[in-house]
Amino acid sequence: MNELKKSRRNFILVNRSGKAPISNVAVEKCDALNKQDVVKVCQNASSIYHCIGLPYKEWKEKLPIIMDNIIESASRVEAKIVYADNLYAYGPQKQPFHEKLTYNPIGEKTRVRAEVSTMLMKAHEAGKVIATIGRGSDFYGPRVRNSILGERVFKHLIEGKKVELIGDLKVRHSHIFIEDFAKGLVKLCNEPQAEGEVWHLPHVEAKSNQEIVNMIANKLSVKPKYRIANNLIVNVGAIFNPFMKDMKELIYQHQYDFIVDSTKYEKIFGSHSHSFTDGIEKTIKWYKDNN
Structure with a gap:
C-alpha cells in the first residue's frame, strides 16, 4: 500500500474485513471465493495485485478458486494481473532458484502453488488476461509478523525470549x-516488458539464519538464545502437531542452502534492495513502536 501511495495512483485495498491496517486508504470488503463479489469489486480496475494469503490448510481447496475468480474478473475489464508468489512450486533444488527451473512439487502445498501459477500463465498465453508473476523468498520487515524472521525472532529478541x-x-x-518486494511488484505492473513472465524480485546476498539473528541481537545489544526444531523434531512433531505437519513438507527449505537468483530482474529493472543492516534497523524500530 505504501508503494502504491508513492506512485500517486488511485487504488483500493480489497479484503475480507473491509478494514484498512493504515489510515487514508480506500478499502472495500470482498469474499475472494465468491466470483460475483470479485467481478463487482474489480469492475473499474486497470490493474489487480493478487496478494491474498491463506492458512496452509486452506490452500488446496481455495487457492485455485481464488485464482480462477481473479482471472475471470480481470478478463472482463482487461485489467493486468500482478501475482505476488513464493518459491514453493520449485520444490527442492540443488542450485540457486532462477526463473527457468522446472517445477518440482513434493506435496500438497508445493503442488497447489505450481497449479495456480500455471493457471495464470496459461490464461496469459491464451490471450485471456495480461499477467506477470513476482516471486520472493521469506519476508521480513515492518508489519511482517508470521514469517521465519517475524515475531519469533524480532519480538522474542526484544523481549528477551528464545x-x-x-x-x-x-x-x-x-x-x-x-x-x-512491494516495490518490485509495482515495477512489474508499470513495465510492459514484464508481462507474461515470472520474475524473482531483488534479494540481497543470502546469509544463514544464525548470521541474521546475530546481526539483530548485536543491534539490540543482547545475546540470543534459541529453541530449534530440527529435522527429527519436525518429523516426530508432525504426528501430533498440525503446524509441524505443514513444516514437514517444507523442511527442505531449511536443510540445505536456499538461495534466490534475481539476476533477471536486476539486469532489466535494476536493484533496489535494502541491506540487512538497513532492513533490520527499520524492522526493530517498527516492533518497538508497535509492542
Missing part, C-alpha cells in the same frame, strides 16, 4: 525485505 527457528541455522537462506 528465538524460535527450524532446520539447520548454518545453511544460507534468502530473505527479502517486505518493502523491496
